[in-house]
Amino acid sequence: MARRHIETLLLLAPAVIFLFLCFVVPLARLFSLAFTDEAGPFATFAILADSDVYRRVMVNTFLVALAVALITVVLAWPVAYILTKLKGFWFAFALYGVLFPFWISVLVRTFSWMILLERNGPLNRFLINLGITDKPLALLFNDTGVMIGMVHVLLPYAILPLYGAMLRIDQRLLMASDGLGAGLFDTFRRVYFPLCLPGLMGGATFVFLLSLGFFITPALLGGSNAITLSMLIASFINDRLAWSLAAAASLVLLVVVLALLAATAKVLPFGKGMYAK
Amino acid sequence: MRRRDFLMSAAGATGVMAGLAPMSRRALAQDRPFTFTSWGGALSNAEKEAFIDPFGKLKGIPVINTSPTETAKIKAMVQAQKVEWDLVDVGGRTVWQGGKEGFLESLDLAKIPNAANLEKGWVSPYGVATSTGATIIAWSKSAFPEAGPQSWADFWDVKRFPGARGLYKYFYYNYEAALLAAGVKRDEVFPYTTEKADMALAKIKELKPHVTVWWGAGAQPPQLLSTGELALSSAWSGRMLAAEAEGAPVGHTYNDGIAWANWWVIPKGAPHRDLAHEAIDYALGKDQQAKLLSLKTYGPVLAAATEGADAETAKILVMNPDNVKNMLILNEEEANKYSYEYEEKWNQLMLG
Numbered sequence: 001m002a003r004r005h006i007e008t009l010l011l012l013a014p015a016v017i018f019l020f021l022c023f024v025v026p027l028a029r030l031f032s033l034a035f036t037d038e039a040g041p042f043a044t045f046a047i048l049a050d051s052d053v054y055r056r057v058m059v060n061t062f063l064v065a066l067a068v069a070l071i072t073v074v075l076a077w078p079v080a081y082i083l084t085k086l087k088g089f090w091f092a093f094a095l096y097g098v099l100f101p102f103w104i105s106v107l108v109r110t111f112s113w114m115i116l117l118e119r120n121g122p123l124n125r126f127l128i129n130l131g132i133t134d135k136p137l138a139l140l141f142n143d144t145g146v147m148i149g150m151v152h153v154l155l156p157y158a159i160l161p162l163y164g165a166m167l168r169i170d171q172r173l174l175m176a177s178d179g180l181g182a183g184l185f186d187t188f189r190r191v192y193f194p195l196c197l198p199g200l201m202g203g204a205t206f207v208f209l210l211s212l213g214f215f216i217t218p219a220l221l222g223g224s225n226a227i228t229l230s231m232l233i234a235s236f237i238n239d240r241l242a243w244s245l246a247a248a249a250s251l252v253l254l255v256v257v258l259a260l261l262a263a264t265a266k267v268l269p270f271g272k273g274m275y276a277k
Numbered sequence: 278m279r280r281r282d283f284l285m286s287a288a289g290a291t292g293v294m295a296g297l298a299p300m301s302r303r304a305l306a307q308d309r310p311f312t313f314t315s316w317g318g319a320l321s322n323a324e325k326e327a328f329i330d331p332f333g334k335l336k337g338i339p340v341i342n343t344s345p346t347e348t349a350k351i352k353a354m355v356q357a358q359k360v361e362w363d364l365v366d367v368g369g370r371t372v373w374q375g376g377k378e379g380f381l382e383s384l385d386l387a388k389i390p391n392a393a394n395l396e397k398g399w400v401s402p403y404g405v406a407t408s409t410g411a412t413i414i415a416w417s418k419s420a421f422p423e424a425g426p427q428s429w430a431d432f433w434d435v436k437r438f439p440g441a442r443g444l445y446k447y448f449y450y451n452y453e454a455a456l457l458a459a460g461v462k463r464d465e466v467f468p469y470t471t472e473k474a475d476m477a478l479a480k481i482k483e484l485k486p487h488v489t490v491w492w493g494a495g496a497q498p499p500q501l502l503s504t505g506e507l508a509l510s511s512a513w514s515g516r517m518l519a520a521e522a523e524g525a526p527v528g529h530t531y532n533d534g535i536a537w538a539n540w541w542v543i544p545k546g547a548p549h550r551d552l553a554h555e556a557i558d559y560a561l562g563k564d565q566q567a568k569l570l571s572l573k574t575y576g577p578v579l580a581a582a583t584e585g586a587d588a589e590t591a592k593i594l595v596m597n598p599d600n601v602k603n604m605l606i607l608n609e610e611e612a613n614k615y616s617y618e619y620e621e622k623w624n625q626l627m628l629g
């Protein structure tokens with residue numbers, strides 16, 4: 001074996017061993033639980049297939065994740081663009097503005113939103129004083145509250161990959177496009193936007209996948225219908241103590257996500273997003 | 278070395294490590310001090326001061342108080358034969374789940390003679406109640422400055438008591454509240470039947486448009502009531518009492534309250550099983566039970582221990598005869614049944 005290969009192997013080994021022991025093995029054990037129900041190896045899947053609740057929660061969770069990914073990317077775009085244009089103090093200031101929420105626990109941030117969005121809270125009082133609305137808006141304990149809370153938590157995950165992609169765009173390409181007679185819109189559509197796409201897709205994918213696992217934010221800001229898959233799985237584990245059912249539900253989620261990502265990767269330049277050049 | 282060979286050797290290494298681990302685990306379990314686990318917050322403080330620390334002092338042994346308690350964790354510890362908790366405070370549902378699934382020690386009541394002084398409902402083969410609380414009706418004083426609702430029928434009456442409502446996010450407590458609101462007599466709420474459960478669901482469906490919050494954390498009702506976000510809500514008594522002591526503009530009544538207990542159980546295979554039995558017996562002693570009075574959140578489970586309470590404290594004790602006669606005592610065994618059998622229907626109702 002060539003020496004180069006041994007080196008590669010040794011360098012890879014720590015990460016591979018770590019991932020194998022701490023991720024692959026537990027995951028395999030968890031999924032093997034799905035087939036251990038007393039009523040037969042596939043009994044848990046039959047329960048899930050029969051459950052109207054599981055189906056509806058699954059669909060809800062995916063729709064919310066999709067909506068959050070879309071909103072987040074749209075909001076992240078201008079922020080990432082401005083970040084590439086700022087220098088010195090203002091750049092540091094804006095970057096810390098993006099990063100700062102990372103250092104505060106999701107629970108604290110969610111409780112803060114509860115206080116801000118209340119019927120008698122500051123946001124509603126502000127809107128009423130401005131005369132935009134005369135009755136307080138219902139911003140809490142419904143889908144609006146869930147969206148606001150989730151988008152806020154996930155925004156940095158969309159901004160950073162997008163900023164990275166924008167930063168790597170060679171400005172001379174834009175000048176060349178300009179020099180060749182393309183208008184502002186054409187340059188954006190045919191040069192700038194395609195070059196941002198890897199970062200955009202990477203960010204959107206991050207946000208979508210993280211949204212699928214959300215738990216605290218929908219539980220505290222949502223209404224009665226804000227049941228997510230992770231809440232349902234947690235209730236299988238903690239309240240019903242049906243671990244094989246929880247394992248089956250997790251397995252189905254993983255398979256659906258992988259299938260969905262594989263399908264998306266065929267249509268969109270998703271692969272590039274993960275390791276944009 | 279090809280990738281596959283490498284993975285094989287990695288798998289071999291895992292095997293070695295997995296072989297080593299259980300030995301050290303077992304050695305650790307025997308050496309560790311007597312460990313008590315509870316919910317945290319006001320209840321854990323009460324139990325530590327009234328029961329666990331004095332018990333350790335009496336026996337001359339070190340004790341550990343930890344939190345939070347979790348049913349799934351007990352089950353996992355027992356399955357892994359690595360039981361880190363000797364005595365655990367749990368909700369009533371866990372006592373019957375644990376008996377059925379076999380992750381709790383069956384209690385030797387001969388070693389807990391004080392349990393004989395409790396009312397029958399507070400003692401079960403797998404757990405004993407050691408303190409009491411209730412799910413009660415609470416309201417915001419900005420919505421009802423004079424007097425709030427005094428029964429679940431009032432709570433359901435949206436004309437007399439208008440405003441946003443809060444209820445617990447599971448069928449638990451709501452089954453009882455809805456049936457009482459529908460006029461079912463207290464002694465007819467249990468045993469649960471499918472007719473009664475369906476009736477309760479219909480009653481909750483009727484109120485659902487007025488329920489804005491389905492709370493899951495005990496801290497939510499006092500907070501949402503004090504800001505006026507909710508006009509009225511079901512709530513845990515200890516949390517309301519603590520909020521009122523801090524001056525929050527909220528009110529409550531024990532009338533029509535649903536009384537429950539904090540149950541102590543022993544995980545199967547706990548190394549300090551005998552000490553755990555002794556600790557339960559100690560906590561049920563009259564002096565220890567009376568110590569809960571001064572904490573003014575969760576009360577004694579022993580009715581005799583409420584005698585020494587002053588008038589103000591007596592108002593907040595579930596086991597005070599004047600209070601308990603207007604309350605329903607939650608039958609945890611039945612509640613476990615309807616929670617399990619009606620989970621799907623309940624979630625359907627929630628999804629709307």
